[in-house]
Amino acid sequence: MFGRLLWKLLRSNRGRLAVALVAVISGAAVISALLTVELDVSRKLTQEFRLLGPNIVVSGKNADQSVDTEGVGTRSAARVPPEFALSNSATGPESANVAAAAPFFFSVTRVSGTPVVTAGTWLDQLAKLNPTWRIQGNWITSRDDASLSLIGRKAAQQFAVAPGDSIVLDYNGNQTALHVAGVIDSGAADDNQIFVSLPVAWRLTRQPEFVTLWQLNVTGSGASIAKYAAQLAAAFPQCAVRPVRAVTDAEANLLGRTRLLILSMIVLILALTALCVLATMAALATERRADVGLMKALGGTIGRIVGLFLAELGVLGAAGGVIGCVAGVVLAGWIGRRVFGTSIAPRWEIFPLTIVLMVVVAMAGALPLQRLGNVKPAVILRGE
Amino acid sequence: MAPLVQIENLRKEFGGVRALDGVSFDVQSGEWIAIMGPSGSGKTTLINILGGLDTPTSGRALVDGVDVARLDEGGLARFRAEKIGFIFQQFHLVAYLTAVENVMLAQYFHSTTDEAEAREALGRVGLADRMEHLPSQLSGGEQQRVAVARALINSPKLILADEPTGNLDEANEGIVLKLLRALHADGHTILMVTHAPSIGELADRRIDLAHGRLAVEHAARRV
Numbered sequence: 001m002f003g004r005l006l007w008k009l010l011r012s013n014r015g016r017l018a019v020a021l022v023a024v025i026s027g028a029a030v031i032s033a034l035l036t037v038e039l040d041v042s043r044k045l046t047q048e049f050r051l052l053g054p055n056i057v058v059s060g061k062n063a064d065q066s067v068d069t070e071g072v073g074t075r076s077a078a079r080v081p082p083e084f085a086l087s088n089s090a091t092g093p094e095s096a097n098v099a100a101a102a103p104f105f106f107s108v109t110r111v112s113g114t115p116v117v118t119a120g121t122w123l124d125q126l127a128k129l130n131p132t133w134r135i136q137g138n139w140i141t142s143r144d145d146a147s148l149s150l151i152g153r154k155a156a157q158q159f160a161v162a163p164g165d166s167i168v169l170d171y172n173g174n175q176t177a178l179h180v181a182g183v184i185d186s187g188a189a190d191d192n193q194i195f196v197s198l199p200v201a202w203r204l205t206r207q208p209e210f211v212t213l214w215q216l217n218v219t220g221s222g223a224s225i226a227k228y229a230a231q232l233a234a235a236f237p238q239c240a241v242r243p244v245r246a247v248t249d250a251e252a253n254l255l256g257r258t259r260l261l262i263l264s265m266i267v268l269i270l271a272l273t274a275l276c277v278l279a280t281m282a283a284l285a286t287e288r289r290a291d292v293g294l295m296k297a298l299g300g301t302i303g304r305i306v307g308l309f310l311a312e313l314g315v316l317g318a319a320g321g322v323i324g325c326v327a328g329v330v331l332a333g334w335i336g337r338r339v340f341g342t343s344i345a346p347r348w349e350i351f352p353l354t355i356v357l358m359v360v361v362a363m364a365g366a367l368p369l370q371r372l373g374n375v376k377p378a379v380i381l382r383g384e
Numbered sequence: 385m386a387p388l389v390q391i392e393n394l395r396k397e398f399g400g401v402r403a404l405d406g407v408s409f410d411v412q413s414g415e416w417i418a419i420m421g422p423s424g425s426g427k428t429t430l431i432n433i434l435g436g437l438d439t440p441t442s443g444r445a446l447v448d449g450v451d452v453a454r455l456d457e458g459g460l461a462r463f464r465a466e467k468i469g470f471i472f473q474q475f476h477l478v479a480y481l482t483a484v485e486n487v488m489l490a491q492y493f494h495s496t497t498d499e500a501e502a503r504e505a506l507g508r509v510g511l512a513d514r515m516e517h518l519p520s521q522l523s524g525g526e527q528q529r530v531a532v533a534r535a536l537i538n539s540p541k542l543i544l545a546d547e548p549t550g551n552l553d554e555a556n557e558g559i560v561l562k563l564l565r566a567l568h569a570d571g572h573t574i575l576m577v578t579h580a581p582s583i584g585e586l587a588d589r590r591i592d593l594a595h596g597r598l599a600v601e602h603a604a605r606r607v
Contacts, residue, residue, distance in 0.1 A: 001488055001489075001491070001492040001497040002492075004485065004488075005481075005485075005489075005492070008480050008481055008485070009480070011480065012479070012480030290476075291478055294476045294478065295478075295489070295493065296461065296464075297435070297437060297464060297470055297476075298464065298465065298470070298489060298490045298493050298534075299461050299462065299463075299464040299465020299466070299468075299490070299493040299494055300461065300465075300492075300493040301457075301458060301461045301493075302457070302461075304493065376437075376438075377437045378432040378437040378438045381432075381437070381472060381474075381476060382428070
């Protein structure tokens with residue numbers, strides 16, 4: 001009989017309850033979508049930040065990374081020991097959470113008598129290491145290519161070269177001619193440099209096996225990057241390991257603010273949904289005084305009568321929560337495509353949480369039902 | 385044998401107004417009592433106190449040995465469910481429940497529901513073909529017959545009827561009175577409030593109230 005009464009209660013007030021149900025569905029949809037985004041945003045933002053380029057720089061201890069304009073790549077103290085490149089397990093540049101890594105050897109060479117910073121590096125890693133760089137021409141896919149180079153946008157303007165042209169690098173009379181495969185636009189100091197393979201740079205400067213620094217693009221949150229940097233520093237005490245703070249700190253700050261914003265919105269939506277249910281139930285409580293008076297006259301205890309109405313609210317919250325969660329999956333997908341450019345996968349663990357939240361919020365509608373406890377059947381049955 | 389209902393010096397005040405002023409009488413099990421009197425004489429107040437819908441200011445009202453004034457909220461609910469069957473002038477059916485569900489509602493608050501029993505009760509009041517109808521789809525007389533079936537479904541000790549035919553036309557009044565007569569013949573104890581002397585004369589005894597006091601008590605002339 002309880003289920004029958006409940007069904008009849010829901011049916012008899014479907015107009016009013018539909019309003020509350022829409023509020024619960026909307027609340028559940030937005031909350032489940034926000035929770036999905038909140039859980040996914042860390043991963044998405046991390047991916048976004050990885051696009052900003054390398055976030056860890058490893059150099060020799062006490063390194064002076066300025067380039068020696070006298071013609072020597074860097075001072076000897078700046079050398080990164082070769083063991084660093086050889087490590088390949090948990091901490092080295094080949095470990096699993098390193099998205100891209102490349103050694104750099106900087107020197108100052110001359111093109112047509114004009115000095116220019118030349119970076120010897122793994123040419124195939126430049127695009128991975130700097131996803132935001134734009135290129136006119138082609139990237140170089142061969143790591144140690146001896147005939148191709150990339151040139152920064154400003155340097156290309158200065159020397160009036162374009163993809164397909166040749167340049168001649170001169171280092172203290174030692175010369176090498178290279179084709180320009182592409183002109184890169186980094187928007188930073190790299191636009192003034194020429195990028196060649198490490199063997200070419202070493203041969204040109206006669207500084208074999210010299211590495212000025214390593215740049216690493218490490219995946220993970222700001223905290224995990226800092227932790228990885230600490231592990232690197234411990235594993236290679238002869239190296240100075242520096243996270244690029246501007247990136248990792250901005251990432252941590254943005255994540256924190258995004259999380260706070262999402263949680264604030266969830267609290268606000270919960271409050272608004274509760275208010276809507278409350279308003280509906282306040283009206284229903286007034287309408288139901290006569291029924292409650294009659295039920296009391298028939299021997300119903302207030303607990304049993306209000307229990308019916310609470311069950312009604314529970315059904316309202318649960319049904320709204322389930323429908324809202326499904327709508328939230330669609331909404332989260334839309335947010336993911338609009339904001340992050342990729343879809344966000346449903347997080348099923350959010351469903352029970354959202355449904356419980358909606359049931360609790362719907363139960364806020366029980367507050368006006370307190371008034372029903374004071375209903376005097378004799379007064380109601382008199383028609384007052 | 386102890387009376388089913390014992391009323392001793394019953395008083396009820398609403399603010400400064402005395403609705404009942406020292407009313408005393410007994411009702412034996414199986415009796416049909418008509419309570420009569422002008423408006424404001426305290427008839428409905430008396431019925432409400434006996435039915436546990438209201439509490440007296442002083443005095444005692446014992447129904448089947450239970451002093452209604454001493455019951456708390458839970459006790460009153462139990463008392464109403466187990467010992468009283470109400471028939472109201474306004475029928476007071478739940479609008480969104482069918483006839484059979486309205487009868488089952490009384491079962492639900494009493495103990496467990498038995499739909500077959502509820503249908504049988506409706507069949508006894510001549511509503512076998514109206515069980516799935518909502519109150520809005522029933523005539524006044526049919527609604528009152530549903531109320532009678534509801535009042536009887538838990539086999540109460542006492543049936544309290546407050547102007548049971550007050551809202552009915554002559555034909556339906558006759559049907560309901562016939563039902564009450566049948567209930568009385570079956571041994572049910574009935575306390576019925578009525579304005580109509582012709583209806584009052586159907587009862588075993590008539591109690592007249594005036595200004596909250598027992599004005600006259602006499603055996604009714606059987607019609």
